[in-house]
Amino acid sequence: MPNLKKLKIGLVCPYGWDAPGGVQNHVRDLAEYLIEHGHSVSVLAPTANEEILPDYVVSAGKPIAIPYNGAVARVLFGPIAFSRVRQWIAQGEFDVLHLHEPAIPSISLLACWAAEGPMVGTFHAAAKRQKVIFAIGPILEPVIEKLSVRIAVSEASRLTLTEHLDTDAIVIPNGVYAERFRNGSAQEQWSGETIGFIGRFEEPRKGLSVLLEALPIVARFVPNVRVLVAGPGDTEEIYKDIHPQLRSRISFLGRLTEEDKADFLSSVSVYVAPNTGGESFGIILAEAMAAGAPVIASDIPAFVSLLGEGRYGSLFATEDSSDLAKKIIDLLRDDPARKRLSLAAQERSKFFDWDTVAEQIFSVYEMAMVGSATVRLASDSRSWGRLLGREGENS
């Protein structure tokens, strides 16, 4: 980043810092990138265990688990959390405040309520139209309005925002350390006619079952095919549903380290993302692309835009395992097509490399800061005076 001015930046993460998740990863990577470039960063997040935090994270308290959007969200709210948020804002003297998911009932929303000044909000979630959001819209609207700039991580999440809250946003994708994945080296154990899958495979929306249903058809045409599944979860339940003759073709690798992940993605012949929904960006798909894996993904909106309508990867009809089988067979048998997709995907991954993404976010910070002083607590006493003054003016 060529910017010389060093800023004090406050980031708010709405979900439990110690639980795995896309938003937490994004906030962590962004914070570390900004620190590396000389800015001073403080992250406010709910944490279950305060002892193992990096020194830039401030705990807002223990998160509460509530069901939200088809999964369990670890969020935090309540009077004690609110006073901690106010304290953090008052003491931080931030040049800019960056709130993640301010429309979720958690500390980002509280911070948005409590502060005024240069504020940027990033909306991650993509969801279908939900009536409940229309009900709480009038409450959220005046709060969300305080943000100087709104960012959506994909067209899908921008659409969610415009539909539900009637406000627009700039699209800046999630960041990936593309270089780490570009430098992954192919490992023999994962090479050959292999299909890769990474994710918490027990969650139905990750769509592993769609891939497993496609496997018998694929195996008929590509006899040596193997499916490699990486990610945490209980494998026994999954094994039970697989035809005994196919069990030898599937390996569960457990959770991979970041380096192993880069090697894994550089090794597999194709990477399949059969998600059935609930995905707003597709960070693992982006990582696979950076590693140069030819990818096949379901045609949910987030993936369609990530893959440029099919220019940077192959798309199949969501939840249609026979269509997936066809796409896998086509690609596994066509070496030039795989090579072409691999190059196109790597080229595309420059768009969401952290160097590009962080610079865009930083120029948004600069724009949010124009004409405003630093972030401070919103004071209600001032508005009383203003109202009285204005009433006097009108009469």
Place this chain on the structure above:
Amino acid sequence: MKSGLVFGLTILFSLWYLTFSATRLDRLHHRVETSWANLDSLLQRRAAIALELARSQAADPASALLLTAAAYQAREARIEERSQAESGLSGALGLLQNDLSSGVDSAEQSLLRELENLTEKVRIAIAIHVDAVNSTREVRKKWIFKVFRLAGTAPLPVTYEFEHDVL
């Protein structure tokens, strides 16, 4: 007694809601002003770069004339005419950029690179400003803002219709 309490609470709530709304609108106006200031300064810089390009070796006399005229128009336009004038400048710059892809020396190269970075920023700044204007106009339509004249004497913000395909 009880109805008095309810009455009192209603009054209190209404007063709170009025101040809340007034603050809200005040913030929105502030957002419109700052986002405009930001956009305006970026556009001024763009016009300055355009003038520099026009004076440089890169431009032939005809495009130099066109560019200078467009840049001055953009600088002097009133706010209602601004977006049209800026679109004109975008058009003039676009013509020049197409011709200049090859065979220019390093000074012009760096001007062009700066222009490219600036265009990206202008695009974001437009989105931010348009959003601020739209939400302000939307909020000012609500009855409470009209009846209590919470907007005071502040003028209704002007929509800025920068054509995206031109940029």
